[in-house]
Amino acid sequence: MPTVVYGGQSYECGEQSVLDCLTAQGVPIPSSCRSGSCQTCLMRAIKGSVPEKAKAGLKPTLAAQNYFLPCSCYPEENIEIVLPAEGMGKIEATVASVEYLNADILGIKLHPSKPLTYKAGQFINFFRDAATARSYSLASVPALDHELYLNVRKVPSGLVSGWIFSNLKAGDTVTISEAAGDCFYVPGKPGQNILLIGTGSGLAPLYGIIRDALLNGHTGQISLYHGSYNADGFYLVKELQKLEQYHSNFRYTPCVSEGEAQKDYAQGMVLDIALADNPDLSGWRIFLCGNPDMVNAAKRETFFAGASMNDIYADPF
Amino acid sequence: MSLYTEIGGEPAVNAAVDIFYRKVLKDDRIKHFFDGVDMGKQASKQKAFLTMAFGGPHNYTGEDMRKGHAHLVAKGLNDSHFNAVMENLGATLTELNVPGHLIAQAAAIAESTRKDVLGK
Structure with a gap:
């Protein structure tokens, strides 16, 4: 038995x-x-x-x-x-590199001390000390990247991000948790269209999910909308443009919400632009990450536009 | 054959849940009760409700219904809101081409929870 x-x-x-x-x-x-x-x-x-x-x-x-x-x-x-909340063990990791992606976002690569099982788009908890941790999404793809890749946005008076910005350097040892979260790509339905909407460092999981989908031979349309107040907020632009060149089914649309209209950028709120371009989302798969207000509004609006609740994946950070 | 089998079982519930939940969230009479609610978790509850209304397996007791809706009754949940939900349920089943006599049976099951849901 x-x-x-x-x-x-x-x-x-x-x-x-x-x-x-x-x-x-x-x-x-x-x-x-x-x-x-x-x-x-x-x-x-x-x-x-x-x-x-x-x-x-x-x-x-x-x-x-x-x-x-x-x-x-x-x-x-x-x-x-x-139970769902258990099973997120802690592991040590070595910082491989730290670089500015724009004025407010750091790209951090980590070598975990033992192999970490994860899916692109899941998150880990990053510990400043035993009692202080924040969740960061994984932009890396296990089959493509040797290191874990995080995009850390500087939060005003943020306990963990502030510490990362002022202290963290290559060679440091840090404590992270195992990966969790259900915002990731599942193979199957390769022809399904995918809409991804993110603001700020919410791009990180989306960047991982897009590359994971393409790696799995996804053939449906994959449309990414990245929102920022102004053009200075965009990052990974060259990488995304390169993906666009190699994959005809991938489209990248950076959206600027404030200031004058500019060449190369859509002008307006990222959610409005994504919905205007794709008014009927019946049968689509949706990924939403970033500002919690945007994510909550987008869950409702993409659902109203026809996406099934079971096809909407979101992380409010 | 049971109502649940006749209406189409779990696949029918899955087909109905998005349509029903969309109607509820767009309904000006009741949508404010869902402000700030996690949509994914709420969709599971809608699914459990539809499963029950379709005559499917469930373990809800009248007491569960009372406890689960008490915070909404405190916010003013009354017969007019219950009627709105009933209307959305009927419209969902009509949209899915469920025959009228089965819709009536599902409506009767949902109706049987009215007193407990409204804490009467």
Whole structure:
């Protein structure tokens, strides 16, 4: 009979679902509908795999990370499981390089001390000390880049970004967490159109996701809109233009929200421009990163424009 | 055959959830109840609600319904808002070409939660 390991204890579920089995033993697991709908009891398998039925209805990015619903899970092999917030271990990393991408954003490359499993677009937590950390998205792609690549924006009186800007240098050892988050590209549906909207350093995960999609042979349109107050805020411009040259299905549109209209830039709010260019988003996949107000408005507006809720991925930072 | 099977099961719920949630969020009578709510999490709740209304598996009790909506009742949730949701549910099913007698059954299930949802 398969065993289920949770919190260092072994359980045998018999005919019961994993949720019923754990709660019957007094293990507190949040739950509500207990029938595979509400997803309140979401857990993650860190060893072994669960039957596909236990992943029914989950976002593809969650299923790809072995998340599952214990209320619908009748294991066929031994598994070890955790709650979603657990399992983000800490690791050491060496700073390989630090460079200014523009006046407010640093590009930081890190060598983790042991191999880190991640998807382009996920985030890690970067620790200043044991109690102070901030999340930064990964712009690197595991199959393309040897180092982890972060874009760190200087936040006014930011505890972590301020420290990074004034202290961090190549050769330093820092502590980061393992990667998490569900804002990333899942292969399959290569012909699906993809819209990506970002502001400021929200470009980082999008840059990783775009290169990951292209690497996977994505054939649908891939349209990136990057918003900034003025032209000084853009970065990775040459890299993005080069991708445009090599891939006819990729289009990069930098958008300036303030000041006069200029050649090479669309003029206006990034969300308005993206929606005006793409008024019908039925069947599209959407990625949104950056300013929380923009991200929240964009979730609603892209959904109203026809995108399915299950196809909208967002990180509000 | 059960209502849930007849209406099309989980695929039918998946087809309905985006349409229904879009209608609810655009409805001036009720959209303010969703301000500041995480849209992804809310979509899961809409899915659980539709599963129940379609006669599918669920474990909601009247007590769950009361607790889950108490904060909205405190903000003024009343019969007119419940009616608006019922209207959006009917319009969603009509849009999906669900036969009238099945829509009536789904509406009856949703209607049976009215007292608990409104804390009466």
